[in-house]
Amino acid sequence: MDKKHEKIVQALQEKFSATYEDFRDEVHxxxxxxxxxxxxxxxxxxxxxxxxxxxxxxxxxxxxxxxFHVVYQLSSLAKNITLQLRVPVNGDQPKVPTATRVYxxxxxxxxxxxxxxxxxxxxxxxxxxxxxxEGMEGHPLRKDFPLGYEEPQFxxxxxxxxxxxxxxxx
Amino acid sequence: MGVEQKLGDxxxxxxxxxxxxxxxxxxxMWPMLFGLACCAIEMMAAQASHYDMxxxxxxxxxxxxxxxxxxxxxxxxxxxxxxVVRRLYDQMPEPKWAIAMGDCASCGGVxxxxxxxxxxxxxxxxxxxxxxxxxRPEALIHGVVTLYEKVKGEKxxxxxxxx
Amino acid sequence: MAQIEEVNYxxxxxxxxxxxxxxxxxxxxxGPQHPSTHGVxxxxxxxxxxxxVNAIPDIGYLHTGIEKNMEAKTYLKAEVMTDRLDxxxxxxxxxxxxxxxxxxxxxxxxxxxxxxxxxLTELQRIASHLVFLGxxxxxxxxxxxxxYCFRERxxxxxxxxxxxxxxxxxxxxxxxxxxxDVPEEFEPAVRNFIKIFPKRVDExxxxxxxxxxxxxxxxxxxxxxxxxxxxxxxxxxxxRASGVDWDLRKARPYMGYEQYDFNVPVxxxxxxxxxxxxxxxxxxxxxxxxxxxxxxALNKLPKGPVQSENRKFVPPPRAEIGVSMxxxxxxxxxxxxxFPAPKASIYSAVESPRGELGVYLEGDGGPxxxxxxxxxxxxxNLSVINKITQGHLVADLVAILASIDIVLGDIDR
Numbered sequence: 040m041d042k043k044h045e046k047i048v049q050a051l052q053e054k055f056s057a058t059y060e061d062f063r064d065e066v067h068x069x070x071x072x073x074x075x076x077x078x079x080x081x082x083x084x085x086x087x088x089x090x091x092x093x094x095x096x097x098x099x100x101x102x103x104x105x106x107f108h109v110v111y112q113l114s115s116l117a118k119n120i121t122l123q124l125r126v127p128v129n130g131d132q133p134k135v136p137t138a139t140r141v142y143x144x145x146x147x148x149x150x151x152x153x154x155x156x157x158x159x160x161x162x163x164x165x166x167x168x169x170x171x172x173e174g175m176e177g178h179p180l181r182k183d184f185p186l187g188y189e190e191p192q193f194x195x196x197x198x199x200x201x202x203x204x205x206x207x208x209x
Numbered sequence: 210m211g212v213e214q215k216l217g218d219x220x221x222x223x224x225x226x227x228x229x230x231x232x233x234x235x236x237x238m239w240p241m242l243f244g245l246a247c248c249a250i251e252m253m254a255a256q257a258s259h260y261d262m263x264x265x266x267x268x269x270x271x272x273x274x275x276x277x278x279x280x281x282x283x284x285x286x287x288x289x290x291x292x293v294v295r296r297l298y299d300q301m302p303e304p305k306w307a308i309a310m311g312d313c314a315s316c317g318g319v320x321x322x323x324x325x326x327x328x329x330x331x332x333x334x335x336x337x338x339x340x341x342x343x344x345r346p347e348a349l350i351h352g353v354v355t356l357y358e359k360v361k362g363e364k365x366x367x368x369x370x371x372x
Numbered sequence: 373m374a375q376i377e378e379v380n381y382x383x384x385x386x387x388x389x390x391x392x393x394x395x396x397x398x399x400x401x402x403g404p405q406h407p408s409t410h411g412v413x414x415x416x417x418x419x420x421x422x423x424x425v426n427a428i429p430d431i432g433y434l435h436t437g438i439e440k441n442m443e444a445k446t447y448l449k450a451e452v453m454t455d456r457l458d459x460x461x462x463x464x465x466x467x468x469x470x471x472x473x474x475x476x477x478x479x480x481x482x483x484x485x486x487x488x489x490x491x492l493t494e495l496q497r498i499a500s501h502l503v504f505l506g507x508x509x510x511x512x513x514x515x516x517x518x519x520y521c522f523r524e525r526x527x528x529x530x531x532x533x534x535x536x537x538x539x540x541x542x543x544x545x546x547x548x549x550x551x552x553d554v555p556e557e558f559e560p561a562v563r564n565f566i567k568i569f570p571k572r573v574d575e576x577x578x579x580x581x582x583x584x585x586x587x588x589x590x591x592x593x594x595x596x597x598x599x600x601x602x603x604x605x606x607x608x609x610x611x612r613a614s615g616v617d618w619d620l621r622k623a624r625p626y627m628g629y630e631q632y633d634f635n636v637p638v639x640x641x642x643x644x645x646x647x648x649x650x651x652x653x654x655x656x657x658x659x660x661x662x663x664x665x666x667x668x669a670l671n672k673l674p675k676g677p678v679q680s681e682n683r684k685f686v687p688p689p690r691a692e693i694g695v696s697m698x699x700x701x702x703x704x705x706x707x708x709x710x711f712p713a714p715k716a717s718i719y720s721a722v723e724s725p726r727g728e729l730g731v732y733l734e735g736d737g738g739p740x741x742x743x744x745x746x747x748x749x750x751x752x753n754l755s756v757i758n759k760i761t762q763g764h765l766v767a768d769l770v771a772i773l774a775s776i777d778i779v780l781g782d783i784d785r
Contacts, residue, residue: 062716063475089602093719093730093747110732112719112747116602116618123719144605147755155439165387170432170784171324172289179323180440187323242407246434246781247459247540249411250503257522272407287784290412290433293404319452324437343540 043120047086051078067123072135075126079111079141088113088122091138094148096128096156100182106130107158111138133158155180227365234278234304235266235357241277241301242270245284248311248343252283255346265353274300279356280333281349285313286326298333306360308352309335312342384416387428397425404433410507410773411780413754417766424769427761429754434784442744446710447473448547450741455541457746458782460500463492463532464724466545468746471626472720472731473547476713479685484676485549486628490669491562492532492544493627494662498569499528500725501655504777505576508652511774512589517579524572531561548686549679559670566667573659581656590649594760594772598644604759605752608727609654610776612638613646620723632668634661648775655777658725685711710739717743726750726777750782 044066051057051068055078059068070078082088093112100106105127114121126135137160138145149160150169157178160166168175177184192200244252256262256270271277274297286294298307309329312318315338317327329335336359339352384399402415412433418426438457442450454469455462467489474481481489502521509517529539535554536544544551580586596606598614611618619636621629637657639650680686683702692699713735721730727749736742753776761769 063478063718065718067717090607091605092721092728093732093745095732095745095747097717097734097743110717112730112732116616116623119623121719142605143600143603144752144755147751168432170435172432179437184440185323186321186440186444188321189317189327243405245412247456250459250540253506254522254525258519259523259526272405285434285436287433287435289435290404293433297405319456320436320438320441322437322441324435345539 043118044122047082047122050081050086054078054081065121065123067125069125069127072126072128075111075124076136076138076141078124079113079138082113082122083141086115087117088115090114090116091142091144091148092121094138094145094152096152096158096180098156098180098182103130107133107156109135109152109158128158134161135159136161137163139163154178157181223365227363228361231361231363235360237266237268238278238306238357239269239271239276240267240279240281241274241297242272243280243282243297245282245286245290246313248283248314251343251346252281252310252349255349260346260350262350262353265350265357267353274298275302277301278305280305280307281310282307282314282329282333282335283310285318285320286329286332287324288326291326291332294329295332306336306356307333308337308339308356310339310349310352311344312340314338315340318342384428387416387426396420410778413778413780413783415769417769419766422765424761424764424766427758427769429757431754431780431783434780436781436785438785439744439746443741446739447713447741448706448710450744451546452541452543454746455543456781457785458724458726458729458748458750458779459540460503460779461496461724461726461729462541463489463496463545464722464729465746466543467493467627468720468722468724468729468731470545470547471722472718472733473713475718475720476716476733476735477547477685477711479548479682480680481549481627482677482680483628483674485678485680487669487673488550488554488678489545490627490629490632491666491673492535494665494669495528495531495562495565497662497725498659499525501659502528504655504725508774509580511770512586514580514586517576520572520576524569527565531558531565534558534561546679546686548682549677553678562666562670566663566670569663570660573656577656581653587649589768589771590647590652590775592647593764593768594648594775595645596647596756596760600756600759604756606727606756608723608725608749608753608777609658610646610651610727610753612636613640613650613654615640615642615644615646617641620721620728624721626722629665631672632665634664634668637661648771651775651777712737712739713741719747721747724749726779726782727753746785748782748785750778750780754778754783 048059048066048068055070055074057068057070059066092114096107096109098107107128109126109128111124128135135158137149147169149163152158153160153166154168154171155178280298280301309315314329317325337352337356339348341348397418397420400417400419402417404412404414414430416428416430417424438453442453451466451469454465457465502525506518506521532542533539534557536542596614598616601611601614615638617636617638622636637654639654640646687703687706688699693703715735715737717734719730719732721728729749730747732745733741734743761772
């Protein structure tokens, strides 16, 4: 972790009692869900992190506390550094406050995380699904959602698979 | 359509009439612009100057389904898009044909998961399948010529049933 | 057999203004199948006569579930799916994924492979901008530009086919280097392209840049200022046309970009506001800069191996398998089970023709990735469309959508 990161990580540690880890010249800082909006506001206003590059989540299925990690990847153009914030979230009724007031990118990105993982963002102006069809149940990128693949057609299931392709007669 | 059905069995008049009708259908078949994903770029390349599809009768691509004869489904069809494809196919007037271009439209291609239809023949009847990921423009032209062979072999009495 | 669904207008209440519900403005659907939306994009337009009051995009018609599908395959086999994300920039997608895998497991790349990767990525950037220009001209009814651009694109696709056998989805760039060495006809073909291309760019400019109809249609349309752009996460030529000098090839160089001498075209550095015409000019300038990089990389092409020698991750060449026992074991293990990755996560980004293409990769100690997320640039680039189209005509909406250069495979993944 180089000097430019040290100051920022120290400030985050003091204010939010955050832990961090570093791996191959990247710094990941763990922040709690209630403090995330304050942390993002601090980084945006004081330390000039203008660009929210990515907002995504990961599912660690069999363990329920925490089950999800919501990942925020920030970049600063002026200082040319990147920083990653991770928010651990529990499995039942996962909720995180929204970051749309700080970065406008978060509007669509949080809709995508809700669509794929089912994590609710409190205070979001437009909480609808964005990529899946309307009326779809379930959240595809969770580990307990099946991939839904079609099995290869052998002689024992030849008719089952043909039933689905009703127009392929010619 | 009605007159030909009644003329179905008149010997040499019917065969000559069939030849004329099929010849005119193949020489000016206009496809509908329906490029969904990567195969659409190869379809555009087939329409451009290097591999020219205009020499086969496809002078322009009509965006409106009401004015086109052929639907080239180029690209992967997702579950959200499937009702739209069906509705567009229904809006095309008879006679109409469909080509499934590429692996994703023929059988689901590389993507074997919850979000992609495993072949567009789950929702519309397909006449010619063109394989490739994406198929070369020459392969697409070969598919179009195969469709022309099929159309030239169509007889009036087969068309008497409404599809 | 198709059912006509009743459209429920209540769901749009928070997005459109109240005038829509009194009948003062009209809600129109610019549907998924449309000649001017670049792919399957549905826009819900609220129109007051011909002026746009709100333009709300509705995406997801090409959602392919690539991220979930990649979790079910090994690291090497999942690369096949990355080609199909942003299908205009296929070698760039491969490069982004391979760089992420190499960073995660700690794999080196020999210099000859780095130079070949740079040449192919820059040629792919030129090919992508050629399609941008063709579609841009087509949307503004300049059809001859479309035919000229595809003529040049055929030359680049011939070069890609020479190296890898496939015109578009090459998967030529693999973790640890490239698949195999370039054949002898590669260098004359690229030199021929470098010789004839600058005159062609001048031809396009002569057709378009000083054309009074084009200037009327593009200048002053779709103004995007730098503050809004950064807040929405816009990157790439769209951001550089608004005055922000940010290019990942210069800011965080990768694959040896620091040794090549090139400029990054930026417009409106002082006013920090860019319109459609600026975005078009930035793309034209990028043609010339990319060609400079290709020429320098080709002149400097070092000799040596094209793949890393680390046999724990890179399969050995077939000639070795009959001779050495370890080579046979490595070949067997790598192609059946795959290589393991540490239990950690990284984020690595490259500069694609549309902006910042980032890959968030998380391993779990096994041969399959635990989570792959592709941060695609067109997703954020599209989200500003509502803000910059308000008050313009519907014909201007078409021009603005063409100038932002979106690819729907990128957005819907």
